[in-house]
Amino acid sequence: MRKIVKRFPGVVANCDVDLTIEPGEIHALLGENGAGKSTLMQILYGFHSMDSGSILIDDKPVEIHSPKDAIALGIGMVHQEFMLVRRFSVVENTVLGLKGFNLGEAARRLRSLSNQHHLAIDPFAQVQHLPIGVQQRVEILKLLYRDASLLILDEPTAVLTTHEKEQLFRVLRGLRDQGRSIVIVTHKLQEILELADRVTVMRDGRVVAAVSTRQTSEQELARLMVGRDVNLRTQRVPIERGRAVLRIDGLHVRDEAGQDKVRGLSLDVHAGEIVGIAGVDGNGQSQLAEAIMHLRPAHQGSVFLEDREVTRLTVAQHRALGLSYVPADRRHVGAITEMPVAENAILGSQRKHTRGLFLDRQRIREHAEKLIARFGVRATSISTLAGKLSGGNLQKLILGREILQDRAAMVVEQPTRGLDVGAVESVWLELLRERERGKAILLISAELEELMNLADRIAVMFEGRIVGILDAASVTTEKLGLMISGLSADA
Amino acid sequence: MKLIERRVSPADSPLALATAMIIAVAAAMLVTSLLFTLYGANPLKAYFALFHEPFATWRGFGYTLVRTAPLTLIALGTILSWRSGFGYLGFEGCFVLGAAATTWLALFTAVPSWAFLPLALSLSFTAGAVWAGGVALVRARLGGNEVLISLMTNYVAILILQYLVSGPMRAPGSVPQTALLPRAKWLPFILHGTRAHAGILLALLVTVVVWMLLRKTPLGYELIVSGLNPSAARYGGINVGARLVIAAFCAGGLGAWAGTVEVLGAQHRLMDGISGGVGFTGIIVALLGRLNPLAVIPAAVLYGGMTVGANAMQRRAGIPSSITFILQSLIVLMVLASDIFRRYRVKLS
Numbered sequence: 001m002r003k004i005v006k007r008f009p010g011v012v013a014n015c016d017v018d019l020t021i022e023p024g025e026i027h028a029l030l031g032e033n034g035a036g037k038s039t040l041m042q043i044l045y046g047f048h049s050m051d052s053g054s055i056l057i058d059d060k061p062v063e064i065h066s067p068k069d070a071i072a073l074g075i076g077m078v079h080q081e082f083m084l085v086r087r088f089s090v091v092e093n094t095v096l097g098l099k100g101f102n103l104g105e106a107a108r109r110l111r112s113l114s115n116q117h118h119l120a121i122d123p124f125a126q127v128q129h130l131p132i133g134v135q136q137r138v139e140i141l142k143l144l145y146r147d148a149s150l151l152i153l154d155e156p157t158a159v160l161t162t163h164e165k166e167q168l169f170r171v172l173r174g175l176r177d178q179g180r181s182i183v184i185v186t187h188k189l190q191e192i193l194e195l196a197d198r199v200t201v202m203r204d205g206r207v208v209a210a211v212s213t214r215q216t217s218e219q220e221l222a223r224l225m226v227g228r229d230v231n232l233r234t235q236r237v238p239i240e241r242g243r244a245v246l247r248i249d250g251l252h253v254r255d256e257a258g259q260d261k262v263r264g265l266s267l268d269v270h271a272g273e274i275v276g277i278a279g280v281d282g283n284g285q286s287q288l289a290e291a292i293m294h295l296r297p298a299h300q301g302s303v304f305l306e307d308r309e310v311t312r313l314t315v316a317q318h319r320a321l322g323l324s325y326v327p328a329d330r331r332h333v334g335a336i337t338e339m340p341v342a343e344n345a346i347l348g349s350q351r352k353h354t355r356g357l358f359l360d361r362q363r364i365r366e367h368a369e370k371l372i373a374r375f376g377v378r379a380t381s382i383s384t385l386a387g388k389l390s391g392g393n394l395q396k397l398i399l400g401r402e403i404l405q406d407r408a409a410m411v412v413e414q415p416t417r418g419l420d421v422g423a424v425e426s427v428w429l430e431l432l433r434e435r436e437r438g439k440a441i442l443l444i445s446a447e448l449e450e451l452m453n454l455a456d457r458i459a460v461m462f463e464g465r466i467v468g469i470l471d472a473a474s475v476t477t478e479k480l481g482l483m484i485s486g487l488s489a490d491a
Numbered sequence: 492m493k494l495i496e497r498r499v500s501p502a503d504s505p506l507a508l509a510t511a512m513i514i515a516v517a518a519a520m521l522v523t524s525l526l527f528t529l530y531g532a533n534p535l536k537a538y539f540a541l542f543h544e545p546f547a548t549w550r551g552f553g554y555t556l557v558r559t560a561p562l563t564l565i566a567l568g569t570i571l572s573w574r575s576g577f578g579y580l581g582f583e584g585c586f587v588l589g590a591a592a593t594t595w596l597a598l599f600t601a602v603p604s605w606a607f608l609p610l611a612l613s614l615s616f617t618a619g620a621v622w623a624g625g626v627a628l629v630r631a632r633l634g635g636n637e638v639l640i641s642l643m644t645n646y647v648a649i650l651i652l653q654y655l656v657s658g659p660m661r662a663p664g665s666v667p668q669t670a671l672l673p674r675a676k677w678l679p680f681i682l683h684g685t686r687a688h689a690g691i692l693l694a695l696l697v698t699v700v701v702w703m704l705l706r707k708t709p710l711g712y713e714l715i716v717s718g719l720n721p722s723a724a725r726y727g728g729i730n731v732g733a734r735l736v737i738a739a740f741c742a743g744g745l746g747a748w749a750g751t752v753e754v755l756g757a758q759h760r761l762m763d764g765i766s767g768g769v770g771f772t773g774i775i776v777a778l779l780g781r782l783n784p785l786a787v788i789p790a791a792v793l794y795g796g797m798t799v800g801a802n803a804m805q806r807r808a809g810i811p812s813s814i815t816f817i818l819q820s821l822i823v824l825m826v827l828a829s830d831i832f833r834r835y836r837v838k839l840s
Contacts, residue, residue, distance in 0.1 A: 314730065315725060315726070327726060332723070334726065336716055336723045346712075347716065347726075350712050358708055
């Protein structure tokens with residue numbers, strides 16, 4: 001692809017982008033959210049038209065106006081959200097859109113392709129019964145059936161378990177060894193170094209580097225992608241821990257099905273400290289966070305905020321008494337995606353931004369502008385819909401909103417899930433800054449590295465109970481890893 | 492170079508919206524023209540008959556406004572409840588209950604005349620609010636489906652009305668209806684030589700209030716957030732159940748006011764079938780105005796006018812007035828479909 005330019009209203013998504021993919025290589029396209037890598041791939045696949053530039057295949061210029069053209073040229077794409085009809089069988093999904101086929105014949109070919117590439121797929125299995133990892137292999141099989149020589153995979157590992165990821169990598173390496181070319185679009189550095197042969201790094205719509213993975217390192221790729229040195233080794237200033245701001249005492253919480261998810265949990269969070277809660281998802285962490293905020297009733301036990309019992313007070317009262325909350329689900333709980341940034345910036349403090357009976361538009365605007373400037377939220381304007389922000393920017397908006405409310409205590413749940421390194425770094429720095437300002441922070445995270453970098457103490461949660469509280473300074477990943485799987489309960 | 496290009500995001504300027512709306516109305520009229528020719532009528536003449544009286548004659552325009560008032564109030568009630576996430580469809584019921592409460596106050600109590608209108612409005616609003624609020628409570632407390640329940644409550648209310656006008660409130664005579672209201676209780680007529688009454692002013696006032704409420708107040712913000720994303724609303728400290736009940740109260744009250752206005756301004760008595768489906772047409776008007784309070788006024792005038800014109804058309808061009816209903820429905824369909832135009836642009840260069 002040569003000198004590709006694509007403009008969207010307000011942004012240049014791709015600016016003079018060159019990308020060369022050799023036969024028989026795995027090529028990674030790396031960049032932060034919004035760097036233009038998806039746009040580039042969508043141009044190659046015919047979803048978007050380019051404003052200028054050219055695409056050459058085997059040195060011959062080609063015109064790609066639609067995915068149909070792309071497929072005819074041997075280009076195939078596996079989208080992040082799979083494009084499969086769930087009620088159809090694998091073979092029906094494969095022939096969908098093709099003219100003149102014979103199901104039996106197609107199934108035979110699928111079976112031989114599947115064997116040849118070790119995909120282990122039964123052509124007659126119904127897609128809805130297949131696990132995510134297998135569905136992804138069905139997508140790949142579809143491309144092989146159409147004899148694609150260039151396969152594009154958009155964020156292929158986002159939804160996979162570790163085991164499924166390894167299987168995928170084996171399949172991809174096998175395809176490469178047969179001379180096919182593979183492009184993976186991703187922002188995960190480790191995977192690139194593990195899998196890819198070469199990597200093209202994009203930033204703000206431009207290519208900033210194209211290097212061989214043998215000649216680079218995680219640190220260098222992170223720097224290229226973000227445009228500055230990224231420091232994911234945080235500096236925690238030792239500070240005196242203050243009074244207990246948030247106290248949880250013998251809390252029991254049930255989920256929708258009436259099952260006890262939190263069983264007798266007690267914990268103190270002091271001013272000026274970050275207490276981490278480590279645990280595998282589904283051990284009651286979400287229910288704990290919701291119960292602290294009283295978004296979910298506590299079945300037994302109590303929550304104290306500044307020595308005042310708040311267990312059964314309303315969410316609004318929790319907020320008024322000094323608690324803020326960054327929920328794990330950014331798009332469905334933390335923000336109203338159909339509303340502009342400005343309106344999202346006042347959620348929870350809408351009654352304070354008033355003049356007389358009415359909302360004070362002027363102050364809301366100032367508040368929102370301050371928020372996006374202070375926390376580096378990249379949005380075209382404060383009237384951009386929150387749903388159009390990338391995950392990282394949306395998270396900065398939510399975190400910034402909760403921080404600006406300046407409460408004594410904060411509950412933060414999975415703050416960096418799905419974010420790219422630049423965003424992770426800024427979220428971490430903000431949380432540490434709040435700690436230094438004397439806030440009491442309860443950090444619930446499934447990322448051990450995050451907890452070890454940020455927390456003063458780490459409480460390990462297993463099946464609704466705290467099975468041990470560790471000093472973060474002396475803990476190792478191995479020990480934490482054992483404890484969160486419930487193998488060693490002694491601290 | 493392609494002549495038609497897909498836009499990245501749909502055009503949403505007021506001009507684009509208005510153009511799409513006009514194209515939609517024109518398309519609906521074009522399709523209806525075919526129906527006119529089926530009846531051997533000249534479409535141009537038919538449309539002249541349909542629109543001349545309600546919009547080009549003074550007296551007809553007065554009737555248009557009379558039809559507009561209840562439509563506007565019900566459309567505003569729809570906007571309030573729907574945007575708060577409460578899919579209420581029980582306006583037909585609120586309308587008849589409001590009308591019945593007003594008639595009862597006018598005929599069967601001795602309220603001093605200066606207190607009559609305020610009392611009638613409060614009583615009617617309360618009746619509608621309680622009627623719709625009950626549905627909201629079922630939804631907020633027990634998680635019932637408000638769409639189905641509110642739809643069913645319409646039939647209950649209509650049966651109550653039939654009982655009232657054929658039993659306790661019936662006037663002597665062969666028709667199931669009440670006596671005529673004393674002239675002093677009527678709403679004043681506001682345009683000389685027409686039947687246009689002060690209910691239109693009430694509708695205008697409520698339009699402004701609803702617009703301000705939704706756009707300018709914290710309560711409106713909370714209602715809209717509750718409607719768009721209840722989980723985020725709860726997380727933001729908003730009591731979603733309470734907001735739902737508030738929205739239902741206001742929606743029911745406005746629906747009942749539509750009944751009050753119809754009784755005091757237009758019919759001057761209560762009778763079976765008084766609503767004439769306005770509780771549903773009002774919802775359609777709200778949809779036509781895209782749930783925007785200010786856009787409701789032109790939509791209601793258009794719909795009200797067409798209702799008036801339908802009879803004139805039947806009289807003058809011999810075309811069944813029910814074709815107007817087809818036209819009205821086609822307009823809504825076309826307007827909803829017209830969104831697709833806003834997703835493309837025409838490239839002339």
